[in-house]
Amino acid sequence: MSREEEKVVIRAMRPGDVEAVLAGRREVMWKLEKEEIISQLFLFIHHPYFFMLVFLTPLLLYYFLQMGVGACLVSGTGLVVVVEGFRFLLFWRNFRDGYGAKEPDILNLVHYYSHTRRSFLVAVVEGEVAGTVAVRETDDPNMAELSRLVVHLKFRRRGIALRLIQACHREAGRLDYTAVMLRTPPNNRGALKCYQKAGYIQYGIENVTRMYPHKFDLLKLIWKI
Structure with a gap:
């Protein structure tokens, strides 16, 4: 030993x-949460779902709105970021609740x-x-x-x-x-x-x-x- x-x-x-217990837990949980966010984002950008969104969204904008190619790419990427960012926030809220932050x-x-x-x-x-x-x-x-x-x-x-x-x-x-x-x-x-x-x-x-x-x-x- x-x-x-x-x-x-x-x-x-x-x-x-109690104060030291909670302070130490917050420090450790913050580190774990940062690691989980990085892990989730890394998996997301390597997932076929991400590539499908990035490809189809500008294509749909071009087809239905008749926008220029450059505008479609910029607008489509921005739309994907906003929508998926919001969905990720919803997922993260459920993650924190389910992982014991409010027990x-x-x-x-x-x-x-x-x-x-x-x-x-x-x-x-x-x-x-x-x-x-x-x-x-x-x-x-x-x-x-x-x-x-x-x-x-x-x-x-x-x-x-x-x-x-x-x-x-x-x-x-x-x-x-x-x-x-x-x-x-x-x-x-x-x-x-x-x-x-x-x-x-x-x-x-x-x-x-x-x-x-x-x-x-x-x-x-x-x-x-």
């Missing part, structure tokens, strides 16, 4: 931790995790909150959900994520669950590698939002105690 790992203390969240636990962490079958843990390094993980119930009374796994950016590559996952498993056992499930994006390779190392296996996939050609899916993984 490295010296960085030895300094990590994992414990239940206290009311005084009740974020609005009131202390109250939400005072429930007898829920728990919120923090990893502390030299008095500073370095990461979080939560355990909460699912529709199956024997299965918990691992959620809110976040390692703040300045504390990454110290093995903290794996230690939080293992702490989550111990907490789930203490709360009388026999299995733990989680959801994660398929393109989050670093997280997937960490979950697989912790013993998770995939058992399904869930679509959070879809607005052709944009889509956002989550892999469903499970670990049994």
